[in-house]
Each structure stands twice: as C-alpha cells, then as structure tokens.
Amino acid sequence: MPVFKLCMKIFLKNWLSISLYVAIFLAIAIMISMSTMSEQNKSSSFSQEKAKVALISEEKTPLTEGFRQELAKSSDFVKLPDRTEALQDALFFRNVTYILRIPKGFTEDVLNGGSMQMEKTVVPNSTENAYVDINVEQYWNMARIYAKHEPKASEQQVVKQLKKNLSGSTPVTIKAHERAQTANSFSMYYFNFLAYTLSAVLIMGISTVMIVFNKRDLSRRNFCSPMRARSINTQLILANLLFAAISWAILVAFCFLLDSKSFATQNILFFIMNSAIFTACISSLSYLIGNLLKNLNAMSAVCNVLTLGPCFISGVFVPQEFLNSTVLKIASFTPTYWYVQANAKIATLTHFEWSDLEAIFYSMVIVLGFAIAFFALSLVIGKRKRLIN
Amino acid sequence: MIIHVKNLVKRFGELVALDHLSLDIKEGEIFGLLGPNGSGKSTAINCILSLLSYDKGEVEIFGKKMTPDAYDIKRDIGIVMQNVAVFEELTVYENIDYFCGLYVRNKAERKRLVEEALAFVELEDFRKFYPKKLSGGLLRRLNIACGIAHKPKLIILDEPTVAVDPQSRNKILEGIERLNAQGATIVYTSHYMEEVEQLCTRIVIMDKGRVIASGTKEELKAMITLGEKITVETFSIDEEQLIKLRELPGIVSVEHVDKRLIIKSGKGTNNLETVLDFLKTHEIGFGRIYSELPTLNDVFLEITGKQLRD
Numbered sequence: 178m179p180v181f182k183l184c185m186k187i188f189l190k191n192w193l194s195i196s197l198y199v200a201i202f203l204a205i206a207i208m209i210s211m212s213t214m215s216e217q218n219k220s221s222s223f224s225q226e227k228a229k230v231a232l233i234s235e236e237k238t239p240l241t242e243g244f245r246q247e248l249a250k251s252s253d254f255v256k257l258p259d260r261t262e263a264l265q266d267a268l269f270f271r272n273v274t275y276i277l278r279i280p281k282g283f284t285e286d287v288l289n290g291g292s293m294q295m296e297k298t299v300v301p302n303s304t305e306n307a308y309v310d311i312n313v314e315q316y317w318n319m320a321r322i323y324a325k326h327e328p329k330a331s332e333q334q335v336v337k338q339l340k341k342n343l344s345g346s347t348p349v350t351i352k353a354h355e356r357a358q359t360a361n362s363f364s365m366y367y368f369n370f371l372a373y374t375l376s377a378v379l380i381m382g383i384s385t386v387m388i389v390f391n392k393r394d395l396s397r398r399n400f401c402s403p404m405r406a407r408s409i410n411t412q413l414i415l416a417n418l419l420f421a422a423i424s425w426a427i428l429v430a431f432c433f434l435l436d437s438k439s440f441a442t443q444n445i446l447f448f449i450m451n452s453a454i455f456t457a458c459i460s461s462l463s464y465l466i467g468n469l470l471k472n473l474n475a476m477s478a479v480c481n482v483l484t485l486g487p488c489f490i491s492g493v494f495v496p497q498e499f500l501n502s503t504v505l506k507i508a509s510f511t512p513t514y515w516y517v518q519a520n521a522k523i524a525t526l527t528h529f530e531w532s533d534l535e536a537i538f539y540s541m542v543i544v545l546g547f548a549i550a551f552f553a554l555s556l557v558i559g560k561r562k563r564l565i566n
Numbered sequence: 567m568i569i570h571v572k573n574l575v576k577r578f579g580e581l582v583a584l585d586h587l588s589l590d591i592k593e594g595e596i597f598g599l600l601g602p603n604g605s606g607k608s609t610a611i612n613c614i615l616s617l618l619s620y621d622k623g624e625v626e627i628f629g630k631k632m633t634p635d636a637y638d639i640k641r642d643i644g645i646v647m648q649n650v651a652v653f654e655e656l657t658v659y660e661n662i663d664y665f666c667g668l669y670v671r672n673k674a675e676r677k678r679l680v681e682e683a684l685a686f687v688e689l690e691d692f693r694k695f696y697p698k699k700l701s702g703g704l705l706r707r708l709n710i711a712c713g714i715a716h717k718p719k720l721i722i723l724d725e726p727t728v729a730v731d732p733q734s735r736n737k738i739l740e741g742i743e744r745l746n747a748q749g750a751t752i753v754y755t756s757h758y759m760e761e762v763e764q765l766c767t768r769i770v771i772m773d774k775g776r777v778i779a780s781g782t783k784e785e786l787k788a789m790i791t792l793g794e795k796i797t798v799e800t801f802s803i804d805e806e807q808l809i810k811l812r813e814l815p816g817i818v819s820v821e822h823v824d825k826r827l828i829i830k831s832g833k834g835t836n837n838l839e840t841v842l843d844f845l846k847t848h849e850i851g852f853g854r855i856y857s858e859l860p861t862l863n864d865v866f867l868e869i870t871g872k873q874l875r876d
Contacts, residue, residue, distance in 0.1 A: 179664055179667035179668055183653065183656070183664055186655060186656065186660070187653075187655045190655045389653065389654075389655065392651070393649075394647045394648075394649045394650075394651030395651050395652075395653065397612075397617050397645075397647065397651070398645065398647060398651045398712070398713075399668065400617065400634070401615055401617065401640060401643065401645045402640060402665075402668035402669060403637040403638070403640045403641040403668070403669060404637075404668045405635075405637060406634070406635075
C-alpha cells in the first residue's frame with residue numbers, strides 16, 4: 178500500500194502545525210473546565226454559612242452559657258471590648274455582622290415568663306444573620322416553654338433538655354429537579370469546542386495530503402503507473418479516515434482525562450456518537466477542499482475561514498440562545514450548527530426515550546447528510562479534474 | 567512497433583493542439599520529438615499515455631490499444647515529466663522507492679532497483695536529502711530516477727533538461743544513451759535541436775500539432791535545398807564585392823552582418839575553396855573562417871519560415 182504509507186508520512190510531517198491546534202484547544206478546554214467546575218460546586222453542594230457574632234452577656238447563668246454553646250454551632254464568635262465606638266467600628270468594617278447583648282436579669286425574666294428582649298445590632302441585609310435570629314428565637318422560646326411547663330426543673334436541667342432537643346440536624350443535599358449531570362458541564366463545552374479543533378485538525382491534515390497528491394504532475398505520475406485508479410483512491414480515503422479516527426480518538430480521550438465523571442453518564446455516549454458523525458462530515462469536507470484547492474499557501478486561509486466562520490455563527494463559542502435568528506438561519510446551512518444543536522440537547526437529556534432522542538437523531542442525520550454530500554461532490558470533482566488534466 | 571499513433575486529434579476549445587498526428591516508434595530507438603514551445607509535443611505525450619482524452623485517433627503501445635485502464639501496458643512504461651514531479655515531504659531515496667513501489671511490490675527487488683537508480687543518476691550521496699535541498703540539476707536527475715527505477719521497456723522523457731546547467735545536461739544525455747544501450751526504447755521531446763541531433767536515431771519535427779518532417783537527422787537535412795554554411799570574419803567588404811560573391815556558382819545567399827560574412831551554399835556543393843580564392847583575389851582581409859553543415863534549425867526554418875526557438 179505505497180499510497181497509504183506515503184499519506185501517513187505526510188501526516189507525520191505536518192504533526193507540528195496540527196498539534197499546535199490541539200494544544201491551543203486543550204488550553205482553552207482546561208480553562209473552561211476550571212471555571213465550569215467551580216460553578217458546578219457552588220450550585221451542587223451545601224455548606225452552612227456562619228455569621229460573625231459578638232456576644233456580650235451582662236450576666237452569667239447556666240442558661241446564658243448553654244445559649245453561648247448552642248450559638249457557637251452556627252456562628253463564629255468575635256471578642257470585642259464593650260465600648261460603643263469599638264462595636265460600631267467592628268460593624269462598619271464587617272469584623273462582625275451581629276452584636277447580641279444579654280441584659281442583666283434576662284434569664285430570670287425568661288424563666289418567669291417575662292417578655293424582656295435581648296439587644297441586637299446587625300449589618301443590614303446580611304443573610305447569615307437570619308441563622309442567628311432563628312437560633313436565638315429557638316433557644317429562648319424553648320427555654321420559656323420548659324420553664325412554664327416544668328417549673329420545678331433547675332436551670333441546669335433546662336439547659337440539658339435544651340441541648341438534647343437542639344442537637345438534631347438535617348443533612349442537606351441539593352438536587353435540582355430533572356437536571357442532567359452533563360447540563361452546562363465541562364463535557365458539553367468540550368464537545369462543542371471540539372467542532373473547532375476537529376475542523377482545524379482535519380482540514381489541515383487531510384487537505385494537505387490531498388493537495389500534495391493532486392499536484393498535476395504528481396497525480397499524472399501516479400496515474401501513469403500500473404496501480405489502479407480505484408486502488409489509489411481507496412488507499413487515499415483509508416489513510417484519511419485513519420487520520421480522522423485517530424485525531425477524534427485522541428481528542429475524546431482528553432475529554433475523559435479532564436472530566437472522567439461525565440463518562441459515567443449515558444449522555445456521554447451520545448456526545449461521542451455525535452462527534453464521530455461530525456468527524457466523518459468534516460473529513461468529507463476536508464477531502465472536498467483538498468480536491469478543490471491547488472496550492473498549500475491558500476490552504477491555511479481557507480482552513481481558518483472554514484473552521485472559525487461556522488463555529489462563530491453556529492454557537493460553538495457563544496451559545497445559540499444568544500445568537501440572532503438570521504445568523505442561526507444562515508448557520509443552519511453548515512453541519513456545525515446541527516452538531517452544536519445536538520450537543521445542547523444531549524447535555525440536558527435525562528430520559529432516553531425515543532421521544533427525547535428523536536430531535537438528537539434528526540440533527541445527526543442532517544450532519545450525516547452533509548458528509549455524504551461533501552464526499553459525493555469531492556468524488557465528482559476529483560474525477561472531473563483528472564479528466565481535464 | 568512500440569508506439570503506433572494514427573490521426574490523433576486533440577482540441578482545447580477552438581485551439582487544435584494535435585492535428586491528425588501520426589507516429590510510429592520502433593523498438594530500441596531513441597525517438598526525438600522536436601518542436602518549438604507550444605507545438606504540441608507534451609500534449610501528444612499526454613494523449614499517448616491516456617493522461618489526456620483526445621477527440622479522434624488511435625494509440626497503440628506494445629501492439630495493444632492504450633486506454634486509461636491499460637495497466638499491463640503501463641507496467642512497462644517509465645515517464646519523466648517536463649516539470650519535476652517528486653514529493654517534497656520525502657527524501658531522495660524515499661521518492662524513488664515510492665514511485666518504484668507503484669510498479670514493483672517485492673521489497674528486496676525494489677531496494678535493489680532503487681539503489682541502481684540512485685547509482686545511475688549519481689545521487690547516492692544525496693539519498694537522505696529532501697528535494698528542497700537539491701540544486702536544479704540534481705532535482706532533474708531525481709526526476710529521471712523516479713521515472714526509470716522500475717526498469718521500463720519504454721521511457722518517455724518530456725523535456726528533461728529544461729533549466730539545467732550544461733554539466734547536468736551532459737550527464738542526463740549520457741544516462742539516456744546508457745538506458746537505450748540497456749535495451750529501453752526512448753521517446754525524447756525537446757525544443758533543443760542540439761540535444762535531439764546528438765541523441766536521437768530518428769526525429770519528428772512538430773509544429774502547430776502537426777508532423778512537418780520526420781526521419782533520421784541525415785534524412786531531414788537532405789530534405790532541404792541548403793548545403794554548407796560558410797562564415798567568414800571580415801571587417802570590410804563593399805556592396806559591389808558582395809554582388810560578385812553572390813554570382814559565384816553554387817552560392818544561394820550572402821549576408822554581411824556584424825562583421826561576419828555568412829555564405830549559404832546549395833545542396834551538394836562545396837564552395838569553401840571558391841570563397842577563399844575570391845577573398846584573396848579581391849584582397850579582402852579576413853580573420854577566422856569556418857564551415858558548417860545545415861542544422862535541424864535550418865530544416866525547421868526552411869519548412870516553416872521561422873526559427874525553432876521563435
């Protein structure tokens with residue numbers, strides 16, 4: 178298979194320029210992964226916020242001590258001197274967001290069913306303070322109830338009961354309703370960006386080989402030989418397909434390395450399938466470009482136009498929701514648009530019924546249609562060129 | 567007959583590139599296709615090799631009809647293109663190996679053939695060089711090696727010495743003679759009449775897609791009315807003396823250009839002695855004097871009225 182081997186040598190000769198695209202892509206992908214990962218952590222995990230509280234108690238009773246211990250669970254205590262100026266400064270500079278003062282005789286008033294209030298000074302609109310309010314209310318209301326219903330109980334006993342009752346906690350797990358794991362995930366962004374990298378890598382690799390082979394004198398020399406034209410073409414196609422498959426596999430493997438969690442989902446199978454079809458389509462397009470272009474100098478310009486153009490208007494870099502309807506209408510004449518659309522649907526997939534998958538397969542079939550059209554066109558042009566030459 | 571071409575017609579729109587071209591090339595000869603640029607030499611070669619479709623005519627190679635699918639015929643043909651057709655991405659060795667590999671599958675045999683081709687074009691020291699690093703002459707030699715490595719019976723060389731320095735040109739011409747001596751039939755196209763004259767056993771002169779003359783170089787020269795051409799370096803000769811010189815028997819024309827007297831004789835006459843006597847009698851001072859037989863350019867000039875390199 179001399180033609181096949183030669184193609185492989187030409188691919189290897191161009192590995193540097195091709196790998197440059199891959200490196201740039203991976204750098205962008207890693208940056209995106211970092212930002213999306215941190216966003217995901219914010220929305221999918223729960224940790225209780227703690228308010229910075231200055232507790233000033235003018236009396237020391239078992240109940241106020243119990244209260245201090247209970248409040249410590251949801252607050253960080255900050256020690257402040259009991260001077261108005263110091264307290265105001267602490268609030269202003271946000272050293273504390275809540276100042277709570279237990280006035281003298283407060284415990285006795287509570288135990289006697291009185292309505293004495295604690296003094297509080299807070300930073301306005303601070304969400305953490307809500308927790309402190311709840312804890313304060315909860316503790317002292319419960320103390321009032323115990324005092325009312327068990328008048329013989331000592332303060333220590335009341336504290337013990339309160340501690341027992343308030344020790345219960347509820348674990349919180351945030352689970353958004355019907356939200357797929359891959360929605361807005363790294364994988365979704367990665368597979369969208371893959372449209373750009375795959376286009377650049379494949380056009381660069383396949384078109385280069387085709388342009389070299391289609392040089393008039395070289396192609397004449399090949400077709401003067403006893404090697405059948407069909408065999409030469411088959412070897413060329415095989416070599417290009419192998420290159421496309423290897424490029425695709427490497428890029429998908431990187432996704433696995435960077436976001437292996439997503440590979441546990443069923444969605445990833447559809448991402449992979451969609452990208453494989455897109456790879457076939459871009460391979461055909463590259464084959465066509467290789468048959469149309471005459472010199473390598475024009476190729477890098479064509480490569481940039483054909484990779485960046487469709488990516489910009491099809492929603493690879495900017496989500497399709499933000500794009501103008503006219504732009505999207507124009508984009509729908511490119512396979513990239515349908516690829517991105519399928520990716521967006523795959524990312525939010527939670528059920529895998531035919532009704533959910535239908536739209537995805539529809540997009541894939543369109544991309545496949547583009548692939549067949551490009552390939553047929555390149556065969557016709559290739560044959561016509563050979564006859565004219 | 568190795569190649570038989572009959573009434574080949576090729577049109578490019580309005581332009582008739584080949585106008586009922588007929589050729590017969592015999593086994594073992596070095597056949598020259600001579601003509602100015604644009605005379606249809608390369609088009610003829612491309613049609614013969616089925617690289618170009620043609621409008622009319624017949625082409626037979628090795629006694630079989632030549633078609634784009636005649637792979638058994640192609641096996642015994644070697645082609646050296648007018649332009650250097652090698653892969654920039656491959657070294658000298660890899661290029662020869664690749665083109666040889668299109669004909670020879672056996673790896674060991676191919677290796678031997680590639681080594682022989684390298685030695686033949688004297689590129690052994692450049693085997694690891696990429697084409698970019700080679701000079702024009704070396705590139706041409708690589709181009710030839712790629713076309714002949716598989717030891718074809720018929721070698722077609724389409725202007726292989728264009729833009730080549732004299733040293734490389736001589737090497738190429740010597741190589742072609744050696745290939746012919748080894749048994750290959752050579753078809754050589756060129757617009758350099760000196761090369762064709764030196765190399766070819768039989769010549770066809772083409773112009774405007776037609777054969778205007780064919781035969782051995784002696785036969786071609788015999789076609790024209792001119793004989794020898796005498797050139798005399800002289801400084802002064804007056805108009806009256808020129809008229810008298812023209813009137814001498816056997817003289818066809820006399821011109822005095824750039825202090826050189828060019829005297830053309832009729833076919834079969836020998837006027838050197840007569841001219842020398844005339845110069846002495848009329849006391850015309852002269853420097854060098856030399857006599858040439860007619861060239862293919864004279865043949866072309868007489869038939870078409872224009873120079874080969876027009």
